[in-house]
Amino acid sequence: xxxxxxxxxxxxxxxxxxxxxxxxxxxxxxxxxxxxxxxxxxxxxxxxxxxxxxxxxxxxxxxxxxxxxxxxxxxxxxxxxxxxxxxxxxxxxxxxxxxxxxxxxxxxxxxxxxxxxxxxxxxxxxxxxxxxxxxxxxxxxxxxxxxxxxxxxxxxxxxxxxxxxxxxxxxxxxxxxxxxxxxxxxxxxxxxxxxxxxxxxxxxxxx
Amino acid sequence: xxxxxxxxxxxxxxxxxxxxxxxxxxxxxxxxxxxxxxxxxxxxxxxxxxxxxxxxxxxxxxxxxxxxxxxxxxxxxxxxxxxxxxxxxxxxxxxxxxxxxxxxxxxxxxxxxxxxxxxxxxxxxxxxxxxxxxxxxxxxxxxxxxxxxxxxxxxxxxxxxxxxxxxxxxxxxxxxxxxxxxxxxxxxxxxxxx
Numbered sequence: 001x002x003x004x005x006x007x008x009x010x011x012x013x014x015x016x017x018x019x020x021x022x023x024x025x026x027x028x029x030x031x032x033x034x035x036x037x038x039x040x041x042x043x044x045x046x047x048x049x050x051x052x053x054x055x056x057x058x059x060x061x062x063x064x065x066x067x068x069x070x071x072x073x074x075x076x077x078x079x080x081x082x083x084x085x086x087x088x089x090x091x092x093x094x095x096x097x098x099x100x101x102x103x104x105x106x107x108x109x110x111x112x113x114x115x116x117x118x119x120x121x122x123x124x125x126x127x128x129x130x131x132x133x134x135x136x137x138x139x140x141x142x143x144x145x146x147x148x149x150x151x152x153x154x155x156x157x158x159x160x161x162x163x164x165x166x167x168x169x170x171x172x173x174x175x176x177x178x179x180x181x182x183x184x185x186x187x188x189x190x191x192x193x194x195x196x197x198x199x200x201x202x203x204x205x206x207x
Numbered sequence: 208x209x210x211x212x213x214x215x216x217x218x219x220x221x222x223x224x225x226x227x228x229x230x231x232x233x234x235x236x237x238x239x240x241x242x243x244x245x246x247x248x249x250x251x252x253x254x255x256x257x258x259x260x261x262x263x264x265x266x267x268x269x270x271x272x273x274x275x276x277x278x279x280x281x282x283x284x285x286x287x288x289x290x291x292x293x294x295x296x297x298x299x300x301x302x303x304x305x306x307x308x309x310x311x312x313x314x315x316x317x318x319x320x321x322x323x324x325x326x327x328x329x330x331x332x333x334x335x336x337x338x339x340x341x342x343x344x345x346x347x348x349x350x351x352x353x354x355x356x357x358x359x360x361x362x363x364x365x366x367x368x369x370x371x372x373x374x375x376x377x378x379x380x381x382x383x384x385x386x387x388x389x390x391x392x393x394x395x396x397x398x399x400x401x
Contacts, residue, residue: 003224007233009276010218012361017213025215036224068219068276143335143362168337168358 002053003036005175007061008167009068019189028078028183030146030165031065033057040088040174047092051099054178058097058104061180066108071184073109073126077197078159078183081105082146083135086171094135097178102131104180109151128205129154140169146181150197155207157194158186210261211244213369216361217276225382234379236357238340239272241265241372248296248368255304258370263309265372270317273376281319285391286353288375289314289325290340292332294365302329305372315345318376322399323348332371335362340375346396351388352380 011029015021035057039047066073081101083094110127132147132154143166150156163181171177186197195207217240221233243265246257274281289310291302306327315321326341326348337360344350359373380391395401 005222005224007221007223008218010216011276012214012216014214015212068217164335164362166360166362168360 002057004033005036006034006167006170007064008032009064010165011068014188017188022188026183026185026188027069028163028181029065029069030163030179030181031061031068032165032167032177032179033061034167034170034175034177037086037089037093037174037176039093040086047096051096054096054100055103057178058100058180059107061178062104062108065180065182069182069184075184076109076182077151077185078148078161079105079109079131079151080146080148080181081131081133082144082165082179084142084144084171084177085135085137086173086175087137087139088173089137089176091135091137093176097135098133101133101178101180105131122203123152124203126152128152128203130205138171140172141166144179146179148181148183152203152205153195153200153207154205155195156197156200157192158190158197159183161187210241210264212241213244214242214361214364215272216240217272219276220357222382228383230382234377234382235277236342236375236377237273237276238357238359238373238375239269239276240359240361241269242361242364243370243372245294245297245301245368245370247301248294255301258301258304259308262305263313265305266310266313266374267317269372269374270314270376273374274317277376277378279378281317283378284318284345284376285379286342286344286355286377287314287318287321287325288327288340288342288356290328290338290359290373292330292336292338292365292371294367294369295331295333296367297370299329299331301370305370314374318345321345322396324399332365334364334366335360338373340373342375342377344391347389347394348400349389350391350394351386352384352391355381
């Protein structure tokens with residue numbers, strides 16, 4: 001059973017970074033939950049069942065983030081996830097987030113069938129790319145950089161990015177911070193070529 | 208002159224559980240931050256009107272962002288605070304010029320009222336410097352349950368020629384207040400203190 005202690009959403013709107021401001025500012029954000037680590041202070045061999053319990057939290061954070069970004073699923077073009085484990089936990093407790101974090105993203109952003117888009121672009125679904133991640137064990141206020149990639153093709157260069165997350169006061173030793181991040185566009189002044197979002201053709205999550 | 212804004216950040220922090228006890232309803236604190244160009248960076252100016260008018264503009268903009276992020280009516284706001292971090296090519300007085308002459312008036316309009324002083328903090332800083340924004344009840348500064356603070360920080364600001372301005376608004380006090388003092392139901396709301 002999940003003991004939810006805090007929920008934080010953080011949305012930023014980037015208007016420029018010295019370069020020409022885009023027509024629409026870049027918006028990106030994170031939603032995170034601070035929960036009690038049920039395995040703090042001891043080694044528990046079988047922790048995998050907790051992944052299933054975390055699934056509703058993954059979906060709740062994804063939906064909260066869409067609301068905080070004031071957007072629909074189709075506008076989200078980049079995503080990532082991360083975890084910070086308090087000092088009485090182990091890194092593996094952060095790894096518990098891989099399945100429920102990814103599940104939350106796909107439930108909130110994915111669609112089963114391309115529908116109209118499928119006919120035009122051969123797109124087989126949405127949120128096809130692996131959700132990139134980082135994890136660490138840290139003290140309260142530890143910052144973590146959440147990697148971001150394009151939701152449908154990890155190699156889209158314009159969307160390779162990261163967003164720093166830090167919660168003042170968390171994680172305490174017996175807490176874990178689970179994080180989801182979304183972006184509504186590429187880096188604000190992206191100009192380094194590579195695979196472009198409109199060139200995605202394989203729909204295999206990579207290219 | 209209007210603010211040259213590079214970035215806006217809005218954060219909402221909900222506390223559901225404190226010392227093992229449910230917080231019902233959860234306390235909610237919003238902090239909205241703007242990263243702006245400092246028009247006086249690198250030089251001494253005798254008067255700082257541009258920053259004062261930027262403060263007036265940001266009191267409205269950031270106050271509205273907080274209220275919207277909390278999803279409340281303006282009159283449901285309970286406490287507020289303000290702060291600024293000046294990049295190294297500026298001076299501390301630049302923070303004062305933004306925060307003190309005009310920002311409070313526009314912020315109060317966004318939260319419906321505000322007889323009490325808007326508590327504030329300021330400092331010089333670099334990229335990722337954190338500042339604790341003090342919080343106090345908007346109608347009566349002596350309400351003890353609402354003395355609090357929330358940390359504000361933008362990972363990539365302020366650069367040397369920038370200023371980070373933060374406004375915090377809540378719809379609640381501390382999670383489990385129990386140190387007495389003036390209670391919210393005792394507020395007269397006339398003199399800003401009680």
